[in-house]
Amino acid sequence: MLPNKVSIFEVGARDGLQNEVPVSSNAKVQLIENLADAGINRIEAGSFVSPKWVPQMADSSEVIKSITRKQGVKYSALTPNLKGFELALDAGVDEVAIFGAASQSFSQKNINCSIEESIERFIPLMEKAKSLNIPVRGYVSCVLGCPYEGDIDVAEVARVSAILYNMGCYEISLGDTIGVGTPVKARRMVETVAKQVPVDKLALHFHDTYGQALANILACLETGVSVIDASVAGLGGCPYAKGASGNLATEDVVYMLNGMGIETGIDLTKLAKAGHAISQVLGRANGSKVANALL
Numbered sequence: 001m002l003p004n005k006v007s008i009f010e011v012g013a014r015d016g017l018q019n020e021v022p023v024s025s026n027a028k029v030q031l032i033e034n035l036a037d038a039g040i041n042r043i044e045a046g047s048f049v050s051p052k053w054v055p056q057m058a059d060s061s062e063v064i065k066s067i068t069r070k071q072g073v074k075y076s077a078l079t080p081n082l083k084g085f086e087l088a089l090d091a092g093v094d095e096v097a098i099f100g101a102a103s104q105s106f107s108q109k110n111i112n113c114s115i116e117e118s119i120e121r122f123i124p125l126m127e128k129a130k131s132l133n134i135p136v137r138g139y140v141s142c143v144l145g146c147p148y149e150g151d152i153d154v155a156e157v158a159r160v161s162a163i164l165y166n167m168g169c170y171e172i173s174l175g176d177t178i179g180v181g182t183p184v185k186a187r188r189m190v191e192t193v194a195k196q197v198p199v200d201k202l203a204l205h206f207h208d209t210y211g212q213a214l215a216n217i218l219a220c221l222e223t224g225v226s227v228i229d230a231s232v233a234g235l236g237g238c239p240y241a242k243g244a245s246g247n248l249a250t251e252d253v254v255y256m257l258n259g260m261g262i263e264t265g266i267d268l269t270k271l272a273k274a275g276h277a278i279s280q281v282l283g284r285a286n287g288s289k290v291a292n293a294l295l
């Protein structure tokens, strides 16, 4: 059954901008404020990773500290370890996200350790977050394929998802990092994970490299998932997944949901303008078909 309401988790300012040409901190702040103004209430605003690995996110602290906060909006950031967690907290995030993978090779390339080592690194972070009452989201990458290993066993996706959930992550975001998934496969993957993690604790994080993300989302919404990660103007990709394009454009998914009578609380015109503005700053074409049609 389809949900009546979907919660959009906007990742453009992080997953998007981490893989674009560097933009000023001011431009990031403006983007984040525009997104909030469009009615988005969950915004990933930065990433506290090594600046040598992802220089585009090196100013995350400055960005997060400079945002004029909108009431009711949760501002989040990626934190791979305790160091990142402490920096994120100092910047004033409302919540953080840890990120693992269902592929050993991707885990090595992305965070320089095996899946098991990554879990070990997350333990002290989770303990500290729990003691401070900071919600932690968990990402699992490569749920529908890996740029290094190809097909990934759904049992492994479910295993890693369950570990992160049982460690205390309040939601598990399933990442089709390189956008290779197709609808039936995506749905089966979600159904398998949902045997170990409640479906209302799952989110879809689908990149659109092969133009399948909207179809994949529709197929998975029928399983009862009601949280979708999306990236305004289709910004981004992943620096450790060659060829990956951005997440599905937020404007495109909101348009589809509007057409199905599914509530998101988002003003599509304001959202499209936010995506248009950052695309202009980046000097790139807007990756949202809907925004291009509307504007």
Ligand SMILES: CC(C)(COP(=O)([O-])OP(=O)([O-])OC[C@H]1O[C@@H](n2cnc3c(N)ncnc32)[C@H](O)[C@@H]1OP(=O)([O-])[O-])[C@@H](O)C(=O)NCCC(=O)NCCSC(=O)C[C@@](C)(O)CC(=O)[O-]
Pocket (backbone or CB within 6 Å): 015, 018, 047, 048, 049, 050, 051, 053, 054, 078, 079, 080, 081, 083, 084, 085, 087, 099, 110, 111, 112, 113, 139, 140, 141, 142, 175, 176, 177, 205, 237, 238, 239, 240
């Ligand atoms: C995880 C590490 C740090 C391990 O990297 P490492 O080299 O194994 O870690 P280390 O502890 O040995 O530290 C090495 C250096 O990094 C520094 N360092 C260590 N931690 C931090 C930190 N938190 N913040 C700032 N600096 C840090 C640390 O201080 C040291 O600095 P040095 O002594 O060389 O000057 C590294 O591999 C890394 O930063 N990787 C970045 C990965 C990344 O950001 N990938 C993109 C995001 S994931 C993604 O996009 C997928 C997702 C989530 O969207 C879902 C999907 O689509 O699938």
